[in-house]
Amino acid sequence: MELLQRLAIQQDSTGPFSLLAGVIRHKGRVWLGTNKEVQQLVLQAFHAEPVGGHSGAPATYQHIKRIFFWPQLKKDVWQFVQSCSTCLQAKPDRAKYPGLLQPLPVPSESWEMVSMDFIEGLPTSGTANAILVVVDKYSKFAHFIPLCHPFTAATVAKTWLTDRELMQSTIKQHLERAQLRMKRQADKGRSERSFPVGAQILSKIGPVAYKLELPPGAAVHPVFHVSQLKLSLGSQQVAPVLPSDFAPLQVPVRVLQRRWSAGDRSVEQGLIQWSHAPIELATWEPLDALRQQFPRAPAWGHAGSKDRGNVSTPLPAGPGTTTTPSGPPHGSPSSGRPKRIRRPNQKYADSL
Incomplete structure (x- = not known):
């Protein structure tokens, strides 16, 4: 009001402010001062409405500053665009793939760490109708064990070979070198991402996973990889209810x-x-x-x-x-x- 009264009495030709048709202007642009309500309406119109089309922060700022001006205009535009829920949901994440690769530890000796898998549903050959595949992570030696239902762990353990101590140090060195090369190559297309524990994040599970607080009716596992998560700066809820797994066919x-x-x-x-x-x-x-x-x-x-x-x-x-x-x-x-x-x-x- 003081600025309007001063300009109505005598306009300062040397200052940036002027009065034109009853509207205060700052270097020819409409001056909004500290009117937060009007500022939010301008931001909404130039970003979320058809004239803005959910443009990025630089484009939205350029469009607004041609017509309007207020203190910390650029900062307000940046915060508004970053907290837009539509942009967070619809626009792709331009960052590198979140979550650095976490390889399994290299074992120090044979048969310290193995992977197992069953192949079933095979025609009977002799007395066997299934195969247990056991692969040693250290030596990459594989065992194909014929089994017949029913079978026990003792039956499988009898077919395992004893440890091969020779060449253990050489094999371990080659495995670590290959694993480091694979991690370095994979991390070229990945980026590190982390979130603070609190609010809807209950705990951090390992280096690249988080346990979330989901609604009681959620039928999904609460632990998610960081590549499936985004930091939301807004407070708008995406949907009031979760889709039901027992709903009829959707059309x-x-x-x-x-x-x-x-x-x-x-x-x-x-x-x-x-x-x-x-x-x-x-x-x-x-x-x-x-x-x-x-x-x-x-x-x-x-x-x-x-x-x-x-x-x-x-x-x-x-x-x-x-x-x-x-x-x-x-x-x-x-x-x-x-x-x-x-x-x-x-x-x-x-x-x-």
């Missing part, structure tokens, strides 16, 4: 939005709301393939017009709903090419 019930995929061969896609699932779990699916898979689904009776323009079925009261024009993108093969202008051959035109 498309509604086409919420339409769009065309990018590339030389554009494909029409639709944001599909599935039966027995909330609208938050809608997914983008190719419409032609979906029609072939579910030819009598109720979604095809609610889809919009196929003409060019806005064909999105309106969403029920929900912020941030956008529509995408139908039809292939401009410049795609299906958009058609201009006809080539044919000119007469100059050699024959001069002779006429």
